[in-house]
Amino acid sequence: MNFIRRLFESRFWALTLKEIRQILKNRQLIFLLIFPPTVQLLIFGLALSPNVDHLSLGIVDYARSSESREFVSALVENDVFDVAAYPKNQAELGQAVRNGQLIAGLVIPPSFDRDLNQGDSTDVQVLIDGVDANTAGIARGYIQQTINQYTRQLNPQFKTALIETQTRFLYNPGLSSSWFFVPGVIGLVLTLTGSLVSSVTVIREKDIGTLEQLLMTPAAGWEILLAKVVPLFILLMGDVLLASAMGRFVFQLPFRGNFFLFLALSGLYVFVSIGIGILLATLARTQQQVVLTSFFFNVPIIQLSGAIAPIESMPKFFQILSWLDPLRHYVAIARSLILKGVAVEALLPNILTLLMFAVVLLSISVRRFRSQLN
Amino acid sequence: MVDSFLAHGTEAGGSAPSATIRVQGLHKQYGAVKALCGIDFSVSPGEIFGLIGPDGAGKTTTFQILAGVMEASSGEVSVLGQPPREARLNLGYLTQAFSLYADLSILENLRYQAGLRKVPQADFRDRATELLARMGLSQFPNRLARQLSGGMKQKLALCCALIAQPRLLLLDEPTTGVDPVSRREFWDLLAGVAADGVTVVAATPYLDEAERCNRIALIYDGKIQQIGTLAELQADLALHRIEVRADALGETEAVLQGAVSRASSALVDLQSFGDRLDILTPNVAQAKSEILQLVDQQKLAIPRLEANEPTLENVFVSHLRQQGADPIYRAFPFYRKPKALSTEAAAVAISADRLQKCFGEFQAVKDVTLAVRYGEIYGLLGANGAGKTTTIKMLCGLLPATQGGMSLAGETQNLHRAEVRSRLGYMSQKFTLYDDLTIRQNLEFYCGVYSIPQKLHREKIDWVLETCGLVGRENQMTGSLPGGWKQRVAFGASVMHEPDILFLDEPTSGVDPLARRQFWRLIRDFARQGTAVLVTTHYLEEAENCNRLAFMVAGEIVAEGSPTQIKAAQPGQLIELVTAHTQRASDLLRQQVEPWRVSIFGDRLHLVLDCPEQELGPLIQSLQGAQIEIRAQRPLPFTLEDAFIGTVQRAEEVSP
Structure with a gap:
């Protein structure tokens, strides 16, 4: 008191x-x-939010086969990419990425399904707008990951690496x-x-x-x-x-x-x-x-x-x-x-x-x- | 310029050739509050018309109606023969607050005002050059307004008001907070403007300034109580003033105070000053013999008596007292034992020994030596920038001194210890109250922070409220109080803890004369209880209340002594001249003597001469040579303001 x-x-x-x-x-x-x-x-x-999703993707599909369509649908499955355009050729795609209309571009060669059916490896070309380095890195990684999975799916014996990381995210x-x-x-x-x-x-x-x-x-x-x-x-x-x-x-x-x-x-x-x-x-x-x-x-x-x-x-x-x-x-x-x-x-x-x-x-x-x- | 203004003056009015302003039956109400209740007056072209009255009397309302800013509730107002709203382009309006843009230069401010009032570019250049030269501002047209002193700001504001060549100037307390030298210059300029035919209406809380008007109206309670020239008002009062000087002033005052309260006495009113008493009486001879008789009965030393004219303040105060406008005086509830002054007479409360302060290269205070004893009221006077505030801040421990010694309440070290500060009271020039708290909350805060015992809070706060006439309004926001009232509350707040030493920095700025008188009565009460008071003021009539004074010029003390000593130390004589052409006479005299020696007071001239026997003759001859008739001349005693201006100007002549 x-x-x-x-x-x-x-x-x-x-x-x-x-x-x-x-x-x-x-x-x-x-x-x-x-x-x-x-x-x-x-x-x-x-x-x-640093999450990358719904990136606009342009596709030039010279193969026009069911395999190439399957590959594309595997890419867009997770909503990371949305197919925004189908430019006529590679030059037009390059132009669209340069203009900023598209974040990424994918070129599937005409020999895509032939090479795969023969068991050979094939090359797809990826163009990524690198201005936003962070997004570009994530897009690149995601495309790489999808390609690896797709490859494994086609050819279970195919080994990309001897050691594979299994990441588990703690706390979050x-x-x-x-x-x-x-x-x-x-x-x-x-x-x-x-x-x-x-x-x-x-x-x-x-x-x-x-x-x-x-x-x-x-x-x-x-x-x-x-x-x-x-x-x-x-x-x-x-x-x-x-x-x-x-x-x-x-x-x-x-x-x-x-x-x-x-x-x-x-x-x-x-x-x-x-x-x-x-x-x-x-x-x-x-x-x-x-x-x-x-x-x-x-x-x-x-x-x-x-x-x-x-x-x-x-x-x-x-x-x-x-x-x-x-x-x-x-x-x-x-x-x-x-x-x-x-x-x-x-x-x-x-x-x-x-x-x-x-x-x-x-x-x-x-x-x-x-x-x-x- | 002169010609153009004269041209304006003669053509003024048109249909109403005689009056610039004609006001009849003016009323103004704010809700239930009656601000003006029936005002009649008229002002002639080229006249300087003064409005005086206590705070809240209705002065500002009158100005706002004349300026066309506000509508009257009822009544007729004609300005330059038109309704005020339509006359706006022909009038200049200057308010208390500086109406300047602080971040614009002098020239930019002028150009902005000229632009608003559509002054043609070609005219602008000539007028600006001439106005700035006349106001003494032409050396630095590119200086920013905020770098100017208060006096210079007001001169610039006057330039801004004059740039459009108005035929009427409305000035609402234009010189509040401006130092005496600048104030006198400002009024000299106004006299010049009026001589050019511009009509001037001015309100001022400084009654010595009001004496410089051609006619004066005393306004109170929304009505004009009295109107006339200074001489008419003095004659109307029908009282004379006797100055009483005595060694035992306190005892003499007590004896005479007793007589004033008796109805049979010839003494009507008594006012106490620092080293004299002023008695008002209808009959000088009778009063003198009564005073001598009373003093003799008490076996006191015989006082020196001097009869004089009543001042405008006497007129003002006497009249308002009859109206019952005098603020309530209540003795402060002292709990401290009064200091035994006789034994402690030698005890110095504040002392400074060769005190110096430098801000970079600039020496703000040079070698100031002073001592203030307990029970003494010591005044520090000076123009803006003379170093008063810096000195006060050093003495009370807010600023460290660059050099020199000082002591405060017997302490020389660690002056900002809590024990020392709890014995000090301080009221700064700026606002010392919190605007966002109520009046009571502010007072409670100061009670608490000075550790006044809880059980005394109520009594002390009630004392402040009663003294300020704010009983019943204690829960009002402090910010909504007019400036003068705020000052009174701030004073109350700074003395509630019964300080031993009281610092007052411009305590009465903006306070009306009645409240100022009450202020000083309270300050004297504290001094009698043993408080040492150090005060600064711009109001020299008020400085008469000090026991001792020091004048500061450019950081140095140039004169020190009691008010009477300082006035007596002035060389020469003050002479009043009444001439047929006041302005022309003034212009002519200013060519022959230093300009500060000549000033216009209404229709009279004040002239300061060092050797009047030799100088006056030739000056009068030269006036007569210029066809200026001299109607009257007489010597006058120096006022403290004359002494101040003389001292300051002479000191500046020595070291320019």
Whole structure:
């Protein structure tokens, strides 16, 4: 009881109450906390998919036989390719691929069924638009795979290789790409919202000139900042819950790990993102400046984190650089807890790094807070 | 330019040749609120007409109706012989907020305004060159508007309003927050514009400025209470002012205050200043003998008495008091023991020793040395950019000094420790309240952050609300309050914790004269309880409330002392001239003496001369040589503003 009374009489409570009252009156902030995270999650989760299907395929079938038609139907069976055109000749096909009307082209030679019937191997020509290297690679692999299967079907004794890999996908058996993306996007959303919202609440005092007055009160820098952080932290945890609920019910994420551990570690990351925002706010002079600089920082943080593009596909230098990216650690934690359900021990290096980030960012901000008027 | 304006002046009106503005029975209602209830006045061509009144009296509404921005609820308004809406192209309207585009240059702002008002390109170049030269802005036509000082911004805004050669200028508190030197220049320019035949209607919270109008209307409660020239208003008041200077000023004040409240006394009103008391009385001789008798009874030292004309502020305050418009005064609920000032007389609250501040190459503050004792009100005065705000920020620990020593509440190290700061009160020039909180929430916040015991919150907050006249409106959003009211709440918020040292940076900017008087009464109460007060202001009449003053020019203190000492230290004499052609006389005199020595006050000229015995004769001869008849001349005592402008200009002449 005594403690509670002391809390309500403390400076810290006066500061916090002021922040809460300001936040409650700030519709824009509430909007910023709810609308963009929802939209970002839906867009990244649903639209951003590396799966390749319904690629337009052009076919020049010089053989015009039942075998060649069978081969084509084997290719389009899985919806990876749709036959979009039957150009008259090879030149026309080449032209269509060059124009971008077709992603891939297949030329079946006139000797196709004759060669196969004689037991000889035959050559088919494949043209692939290599502009989108990723799609091209997948298309190539798929065509190769279909040809191998087709060959085996015709000639069971035919051995392509002595060792054959049997791949089993762990954790994401259906290879649903949204499972990969959504945990990353939760991290992305927390970074963007956390840094933006915190920098705006801090810079506003500077913008309207109340900061000077606040610095003249006996309140210490840490009290002022902590009073700003606490209500934002609670609100951003609401964002974590919102994102988790969407992950669970919209994207059917499994949440295999301890959910409370996930919440606690997300809370740790929320502190990091608030720290980024406050640090930017003490460096900038106006609201406009802080919004623009946060763009400058947030884009590389997101790109390097592996939230969207896999870190393994980056050049070595950037892979090393990504260790300095707090979001990378959070994304690793989120994926491990949501998809794999690992124990906390396995995540210790990531957790310690995040903790370090939170402490360093917030303490620099507190130190800068008082001297920022100069 | 002069000719073209004159041409305008003579052709003004047409069907109504006598009046530029004619207002009859003007009413305006906002819902249930009556902003104006029956206003009548008319303004002649080439006249400078002043509107004065407390905050919320209806001044801005009147301007908006005259400018055709708003429709009247009822009544007749004719501007230049037309309804205001149709006269819009012939009038310029300047509001409190700078109506400039901060990211455009001086020339671009002018061109934009000219474009809006369809000024032909050929005319634009000539007019722009001439206007900028006249306002002293021609050296840097490409400087961005936001890089200009407040005074220069207002001059540019005036240029923008004048570029289309309007026949009527409406100015709604154009000089709020502008320093005295720039303000005086601004009004000199207005006098010139009016002499060219442009009619000027201006509202101002600064009554010394209003004295420069040809006629003045006092507006209160939506009605015009009084209208006339300064002399007419003074005569109408039928009171004289006696300045009382004494060594034991506090005791003398207490004795005389007792007399004022007695009906039989010849003393009608008493106002306390930093080193003098002002008494209003209908009969000077009777009042003087009464004062001497009272003082003698109490065995106090004999005061020095000086009879004078009442000021416009006396007129304003006396009249509004009769209307019951005086804000409620309630003593602050002090819980701190008053400092025993006699024993601690030597205790210095704020001191600075050769304080310096450099921003890069620029030396903002040079060698400032000052000391403020507990119980003392110390004023820091200077033009914009003179280094006042930088000095105050260093003294209260917000900015580190580049060089020099200082102490605050007896501490010299770590001035921003919480223990030191809890003994300070600070009210900055900018907004110190949160617009998005209610008035009560703001006050609760400051109570909490200064750790005022919970059980005292209610009493302190009630005190602020009552003093500000906001009882019953405490749940209103602070952002919706007019500027003057916000300042009052902000003052309340900064003193609730009974600080030992109070920093006030332009506390009364935009506050009306009645509220300003109340403000200073409260500040004096705090000083009497032992609080050291350091205050900056642009309003020199108000600086009379300080016990000691320092004038700053270009980062240095150039004069220091009590208001009386500073005025007495001014060399020379102020002379008032009444001539037949005020503007021509002024132009002629300005060719012979430095321009700052001459200024126009309505139909009179104020002239500052260092050696009047030798200088005045030749000047008068040259006026008479130019066929300008001199109707009257008399010496006047310096006001603090005269002293300020003289000091600043002389200091700038020495080091340009």
